[in-house]
Amino acid sequence: MTDVSRLPGRAEHxxxxxxxxxxxxxxxxxxxxxxxxxxxxxxxxxxxxKRICGWCPVRDQCLRHALRVQEPYGVWGGLTEEERRRALASTRVSAGA
Structure with missing residues (x-):
């Protein structure tokens, strides 16, 4: 039997x-x-x-996810891939990275 005790727990959250x-x-x-x-x-x-995103109850979570994983394609959280790249770049500049 496979030992799964070291695997991370469930991640539905x-x-x-x-x-x-x-x-x-x-x-x-x-x-x-x-x-x-x-x-x-x-x-x-x-x-x-973006209009669909505009009334989405989980828009903020979606955008945070897309920025965190650097989602390369599509509209996520109301931003296109180009807009997310600019947001990430400006965050890096602001942070001095």
Whole structure:
């Protein structure tokens, strides 16, 4: 039998917030751009995703998660990947890193 005593405990608390997300059940195409999408089409899709995020009860948890794991794609917590990169960069500059 495998010894699991050294494994970390259950971690539902790390992702349970997702069950209350406004995007739950919405298609991922709202939040993740198809390859090559640019310009107005991308802006329109991003803005639609951000509107969903705007009334989401777990928006703050979502954004914290995306920033913590440096989520590379999609709209998370109301910010696009570019906006999150800028936020992380400005945090590093402010912290003197």
């Amino acid at each position: 790390e992702w349970a917030w997702q069950a209350a997300a406004a995007c739950r059940g919405a298609g991922s195409e709202w939040f993740f751009h198809p390859e090559g999408e640019r310009g107005e089409e991308r802006s329109v899709r991003d803005e639609a995703a």
